[in-house]
Each structure stands twice: as C-alpha cells, then as structure tokens.
Amino acid sequence: MPVTEQSGVPASVTRRKLYVGMIYGLWSLMTAVLSIPAAIYLLIPPRLRKMPEWAEAGDVSKLEPRVPVEMVFRQNRVDGWKIESEKTPAWVVKLGDSQVVAYGPQCTHLGCAYHWDDNRSYFLCPCHTSVFSVDGAVVSGPAPRPLDRYETKVENGKLLLGPLHSSKEKV
Amino acid sequence: MSWLDHRTGIETAIRNFLYEEIPSSSGWHQVFGSIAVFLFLVQAFTGALLAFNYAPTPGDAYNSLRYILTEVTGGRLIRGLHHWGASMLIVVVVLHMTQVFLYGAYKKPREATWMVGVILLVLTMAYGLTGYLLPWDNRAYWGTVVATQIASHIPLAGAYLSRLLGGDNAVGVVTFARFYGLHVLLLPPATGLLIAAHVYLVRKHGVAPAPGDEVKSRKKFYPGQAFKDTAAIFAAFVVLFAMAAAVRVPLDRLADPTDATYIPRPDWYFLFLFQTLKFFDGPLAVVGSLILPSLAVLALLLVPFLDRGQVLRVTRRTVAIGVVALALLGWTSLTVAAIVTTPTPDNTVAIDFSAPTDWIGLSPQELAGIGYFRREHCASCHSLDGKPEAPSGPGPDLANVPVKKSAAWMMEHFKHPAAMVPGSSMPAIQLSDAQLNTLAAFLLKLTPHNAGALANAPDFAVGAALLYQTKNCGSCHQINGVGMKIGPPLNGLARRRTKTWVVRHFANPEALSPGSFMPPYRFSERETDDLIAYLFTLPD
Numbered sequence: 001m002p003v004t005e006q007s008g009v010p011a012s013v014t015r016r017k018l019y020v021g022m023i024y025g026l027w028s029l030m031t032a033v034l035s036i037p038a039a040i041y042l043l044i045p046p047r048l049r050k051m052p053e054w055a056e057a058g059d060v061s062k063l064e065p066r067v068p069v070e071m072v073f074r075q076n077r078v079d080g081w082k083i084e085s086e087k088t089p090a091w092v093v094k095l096g097d098s099q100v101v102a103y104g105p106q107c108t109h110l111g112c113a114y115h116w117d118d119n120r121s122y123f124l125c126p127c128h129t130s131v132f133s134v135d136g137a138v139v140s141g142p143a144p145r146p147l148d149r150y151e152t153k154v155e156n157g158k159l160l161l162g163p164l165h166s167s168k169e170k171v
Numbered sequence: 172m173s174w175l176d177h178r179t180g181i182e183t184a185i186r187n188f189l190y191e192e193i194p195s196s197s198g199w200h201q202v203f204g205s206i207a208v209f210l211f212l213v214q215a216f217t218g219a220l221l222a223f224n225y226a227p228t229p230g231d232a233y234n235s236l237r238y239i240l241t242e243v244t245g246g247r248l249i250r251g252l253h254h255w256g257a258s259m260l261i262v263v264v265v266l267h268m269t270q271v272f273l274y275g276a277y278k279k280p281r282e283a284t285w286m287v288g289v290i291l292l293v294l295t296m297a298y299g300l301t302g303y304l305l306p307w308d309n310r311a312y313w314g315t316v317v318a319t320q321i322a323s324h325i326p327l328a329g330a331y332l333s334r335l336l337g338g339d340n341a342v343g344v345v346t347f348a349r350f351y352g353l354h355v356l357l358l359p360p361a362t363g364l365l366i367a368a369h370v371y372l373v374r375k376h377g378v379a380p381a382p383g384d385e386v387k388s389r390k391k392f393y394p395g396q397a398f399k400d401t402a403a404i405f406a407a408f409v410v411l412f413a414m415a416a417a418v419r420v421p422l423d424r425l426a427d428p429t430d431a432t433y434i435p436r437p438d439w440y441f442l443f444l445f446q447t448l449k450f451f452d453g454p455l456a457v458v459g460s461l462i463l464p465s466l467a468v469l470a471l472l473l474v475p476f477l478d479r480g481q482v483l484r485v486t487r488r489t490v491a492i493g494v495v496a497l498a499l500l501g502w503t504s505l506t507v508a509a510i511v512t513t514p515t516p517d518n519t520v521a522i523d524f525s526a527p528t529d530w531i532g533l534s535p536q537e538l539a540g541i542g543y544f545r546r547e548h549c550a551s552c553h554s555l556d557g558k559p560e561a562p563s564g565p566g567p568d569l570a571n572v573p574v575k576k577s578a579a580w581m582m583e584h585f586k587h588p589a590a591m592v593p594g595s596s597m598p599a600i601q602l603s604d605a606q607l608n609t610l611a612a613f614l615l616k617l618t619p620h621n622a623g624a625l626a627n628a629p630d631f632a633v634g635a636a637l638l639y640q641t642k643n644c645g646s647c648h649q650i651n652g653v654g655m656k657i658g659p660p661l662n663g664l665a666r667r668r669t670k671t672w673v674v675r676h677f678a679n680p681e682a683l684s685p686g687s688f689m690p691p692y693r694f695s696e697r698e699t700d701d702l703i704a705y706l707f708t709l710p711d
C-alpha cells in the first residue's frame with residue numbers, strides 16, 4: 001500500500017501536483033532567463049567607445065562683455081554604431097574679465113532652440129516663452145532650470161568646449 | 172464563471188485547449204512539435220531584439236552587428252541565442268517530422284496536417300537562407316552570391332527569380348533589402364499562420380492514436396503530457412542557452428566583393444544540397460539545383476498518398492525505419508563529404524571580428540610595447556582604462572596622467588623608479604634599453620582613446636610584434652605606415668602571397684625573391700604561427 005494513501009492523499013493527486021508545480025516553475029524560470037538579458041540588452045547603456053574631447057569653438061578675445069555670440073563648432077558625437085562629426089551651436093558670453101561661459105543651444109524646458117534678443121537683452125525661447133537672463137538664469141516661463149553649460153577652457157584666446165552639463169539647481 | 176471569462180471567454184478557451192483528450196499511448200515521443208513552436212517564439216523574440224540595434228543596409232549592417240557584439244551589454248548572448256536557435260529549430264523540426272513519419276501519423280485523415288508541416292519545413296530553411304546574408308560579412312556575402320547564382324541558372328524561371336531576389340547576377344543593396352524583407356516581414360507572419368493552421372488541424376483530428384489505443388481509455392493533455400512537453404522544452408532551452416553563452420558565433424571581415432580567394436560555404440544544414448550540386452555538371456546542373464530538391468519536397472508532400480496502408484505499431488514499420496535510416500545515411504555522407512572537401516585557404520587567418528579589432532591599426536612598436544607592459548605585469552599597479560572615476564591601483568592611471576613625461580624621463584624612471592618619483596615603490600624594470608624604448612614609445616602614445624586597444628590585442632599579434640621588434644624587421648619593412656620601405660610594405664600581404672610562400676621565404680629569401688638581401692630566419696613553430704597570423708591580418 002503506497003505511503004501517500006495512508007496520509008489520506010492518493011498517489012495520482014500527488015503526481016498531479018508535482019506536474020502542475022513543475023509546469024509553472026519551469027515556464028517562470030525560462031521567462032525570467034530570457035527577459036532579464038533582454039532588459040539588460042535594452043536598458044544598460046552601451047560601453048563608451050570614445051572619451052569626450054575638447055572642441056575648438058572660436059576666438060573669444062574680442063568678445064564684448066555680456067553680449068552673447070552664437071558660435072558653431074564641429075564635434076564628434078557617438079551615435080550608436082556611428083561616430084558623427086556634426087556642427088553644434090553654442091551661445092558664448094563673457095560674464096567677467098576672465099569668465100567666459102558657453103550655453104548649450106537648447107531650452108531646458110522641452111529642447112527648442114532659443115535665441116538672444118538684442119533689444120530686450122534676454123534669451124528667448126519661441127516655443128513656450130521661457131526667458132533666460134544673460135547669465136543663464138530663468139527669468140520667466142516654464143523652464144525648470146538655468147541654461148545648460150559646456151565645460152570650457154581658453155587657450156591663446158581660443159575657446160575650447162568640453163561636455164555639456166546641466167545645472168542641478170531648480171528654480 | 173469569472174468576470175473576465177464572462178466577457179472574453181478566455182478561461183474557457185484555455186481550459187478547452189489544455190483538457191483536450193489524447194490517446195493513452197501519447198508520451199515523450201510527441202514533444203518535438205511543442206519544442207519547435209517554443210524555438211520559433213525564441214527566434215521571434217531575439218530577432219526583434221537584434222532589430223532594435225541593427226541597420227538593415229550593407230555596410231551599416233556589419234557595423235551595427237559589431238556594435239551589438241562589442242558594445243551593447245548582452246548583445247553577444249542575444250545574437251548567440253538567435254544564431255544557435257536557428258540551427259536548433261532545423262534539428263527539432265526534422266526530429267518532429269521523423270517521429271510523425273516513423274509512427275505513420277500522417278495517414279488518413281491527417282494528410283493536410285502533414286502537408287502544412289512540409290511547407291513549414293521549407294519556410295524554416297528559407298529563414299536560414301535569408302538570414303545568412305544579414306551579418307554582411309565575407310561569409311554571408313559569398314554564400315549568398317552562390318545561392319543567387321544557383322537560382323539564376325534555373326531554366327526559364329531563372330532570370331525572373333534572380334530579378335525577384337534583387338539583382339541581375341549581383342548581390343547588392345537591393346538583394347539585401349529583399350532578403351531582409353523576406354526574413355522579417357514576410358516569413359514570420361506566414362509561419363505564424365501556418366503554425367496556427369497546423370495546430371488547428373491537429374486539434375480537429377486529434378493526436379494520432381497508436382494501434383491498441385481504441386480499447387484503452389483516453390487521457391487529458393493537462394497536466395501529464397503538458398508536463399512532458401514543458402520538461403522537453405526546458406531541456407532544449409538549457410542546451411540553447413549554454414551554446415549561446417559558451418560557443419562564440421564567428422563574424423568574418425566585412426563583405427569584400429573584390430576578394431578573389433574566398434571559399435564560400437553555406438551553413439551546415441545546407442551542406443548536403445551544396446554537395447549534391449557537385450555531382451551534376453554543365454547542362455545537368457539543373458538536376459542538382461532544381462530537379463532533385465523539388466522532387467524531394469514533392470515526395471515529402473506525397474508521403475500520405477504513397478503510404479495508405481493500415482496504421483501499424485512503430486516497431487513493425489520496417490519500410491519507414493529503412494527510409495529514415497537511408498535518409499540519415501545519405502544526409503550524413505553528403506555533409507561529411509562537403510566538409511572534408513572544403514580546402515583550407517592558404518592566405519587567410521581566422522580573426523574573430525566579433526571582438527574589438529582596434530589593435531589592428533597599431534604599429535608593431537606599439538603592439539610590442541603592449542607585450543612588455545603585459546610581460547612586466549605593469550597592470551597590477553597601473554590601470555589603463557582611461558576612466559578617471561574608476562578606482563586605480565597604487566600607481567597612476569597611465570592613460571590619464573595630467574602631464575606627459577618625456578621618453579628620457581621614462582627611461583630613467585624604468586631603471587630607477589624612486590630616483591625620479593621620490594617615495595615610489597615601483598620595482599625597476601629588467602629590460603634592455605631597446606625594449607625600454609619600445610615601452611616608453613608605447614606609453615607616450617597612450618591616450619584614453621586608444622587604451623582600449625591594449626586590452627583587446629590578442630596574444631598572437633603581441634607575440635608577433637615583439638618578434639618583429641627584436642628582429643628589427645621595421646628597418647626594411649613598413650606596417651601601418653611605420654618603418655622603412657627598403658623591402659616591400661607588409662600591409663596587404665594576404666592579397667599578394669600565400670602562407671606557405673611566406674614560411675618558405677623566411678627560411679630562404681634569396682630562393683624565392685632573387686636579388687633579395689633579406690637574411691634567412693629560423694623561427695620556432697609558435698613564432699612562425701604568430702607571425703603568419705599577424706602579417707595576414709594586416710589591413711590593406
């Protein structure tokens with residue numbers, strides 16, 4: 001007489017439970033083993049191929065204080081399996097005697113291209129009317145943070161631009 | 172009845188599906204169809220994942236696949252699953268078919284089920300044929316050139332078929348687009364529909380019973396047979412996953428239509444067809460390329476009409492067993508014959524292009540510098556990964572030193588570390604001045620950009636470069652623009668010479684190049700192998 005029958009459970013019921021358990025268990029395992037690498041494949045950023053480099057934007061020795069100038073420079077950008085050499089604008093302004101800052105070309109709200117308005121002396125975004133002052137701070141509008149800034153250094157009067165950083169501070 | 176079932180009927184449908192009644196003889200021999208469906212789903216899933224990082228045009232296809240393999244995390248595993256999954260699907264589909272054939276499960280009224288199955292087999296092979304081109308490496312390119320040429324030689328239809336496949340005797344962008352379109356747009360829905368029809372027919376007629384089943388009580392598919400199917404699927408999955416993780420799928424170099432020496436071969440499951448072609452020459456070629464394969468497919472389709480006898484126990488189906496044994500024997504001998512008759516090319520070396528290959532552009536001096544760097548275990552104290560945020564060993568990260576030192580400074584530092592850097596605990600390096608020079612030259616050129624090449628350079632190339640430096644080959648020869656041009660530059664050697672020629676040339680240059688004043692060299696076997704492999708990998 002089978003042991004299981006003594007405990008009141010017929011052998012066929014025990015076997016059925018084992019089957020069902022195995023079916024659920026194995027399918028869950030296989031789903032996990034397939035979906036975890038898939039998530040990693042899609043979500044983990046690919047290994048960085050190239051370190052960011054300094055790009056020359058132009059001559060800053062003749063800049064007038066607090067008058068932004070749009071400078072276009074050539075930059076290598078890693079784009080998936082390609083490295084694109086592309087023209088990128090930056091708004092460059094001399095804030096102090098030795099301080100030159102370069103703003104990224106996109107509004108911090110939703111990425112529209114903004115421009116400098118000479119008459120009002122503000123950066124204006126045409127999309128949702130964000131307004132930034134000459135030092136990049138938000139004056140009005142929906143922009144959540146000041147204009148993004150490139151890392152900069154000046155060598156022999158030439159402005160070199162590094163990676164773009166967004167300001168952490170909130171308005 | 173639940174809310175959901177009341178509105179959609181989904182639970183009832185699943186219950187009806189799972190509690191199907193099957194013959195009492197059903198068991199482990201009937202798991203292959205389920206495995207095939209599972210593998211098809213894995214192919215669809217991994218194929219979609221690959222497509223998310225893949226550019227389906229020649230050139231870009233190769234670069235994006237290399238991006239998947241060398242830069243995307245887990246990309247190698249996903250491609251491995253798709254590649255080995257394809258091979259496994261062929262195996263499982265054939266096993267499924269063999270089982271059905273041996274048991275005579277195609278007999279009345281199940282003829283249509285069998286015929287849909289034959290079409291599914293042909294579709295599975297069509298995936299293999301079209302997918303073979305998609306890596307756009309030399310293997311893919313030349314394999315497809317041959318396949319499309321075969322199609323174009325078919326009488327009457329050949330010209331149209333060739334145009335349908337996207338080129339008048341040339342494999343190019345249009346062929347690629349057609350193959351990709353077939354592979355991802357046309358074949359998957361066709362397969363899905365046919366699988367649905369196939370399963371519907373199985374359900375309509377019920378799982379084929381064996382003799383004697385009529386007197387036994389029927390059982391339910393769930394959970395007994397469902398468990399057997401699941402366990403078999405799991406076993407197949409374990410094998411597939413292990414292969415994808417452990418067996419590297421090779422990638423050849425970028426497709427090169429000017430390569431006159433490439434020996435094209437199809438994937439293993441087409442080798443028997445490839446070998447069959449060889450038996451028929453000239454006007455008979457059509458027998459091997461069209462008539463025999465068509466007859467084979469026709470014969471398979473007609474199986475249920477050729478064998479209309481009573482269903483017998485599998486052990487008594489001697490003719491069927493004989494047919495399977497003969498087919499297996501024929502397939503094996505053709506495949507083996509195709510493998511053993513494949514010549515080994517004398518001017519190429521197998522380089523794995525699925526790994527980073529930036530080291531190929533380095534000069535021999537830089538590669539030798541890597542050799543000394545490795546030999547002296549510099550990396551145990553100095554990191555080189557060019558990542559400022561990564562934790563470094565006791566020594567500074569040599570790819571990111573703020574101020575580059577001069578070569579003279581380095582030479583002194585190598586010999587008397589503490590004299591140049593007070594308090595340094597670095598041991599003096601025991602190498603000759605020439606070797607230290609090489610090391611210094613390498614370190615001078617090190618930037619965060621090229622530091623990656625250091626880790627990627629394979630041992631054979633580093634070993635060859637060390638030898639190249641020791642023997643001063645660079646005083647007569649040029650590699651990657653570095654060295655003298657007294658002797659011929661060595662880039663592109665693979666196009667000009669065979670491996671045998673170069674090996675003989677080492678031993679006696681004068682005999683092969685009259686007037687040459689290159690001294691003879693005696694290298695060990697290992698040294699010869701390394702040098703040959705290195706020289707034949709140099710870019711043109």
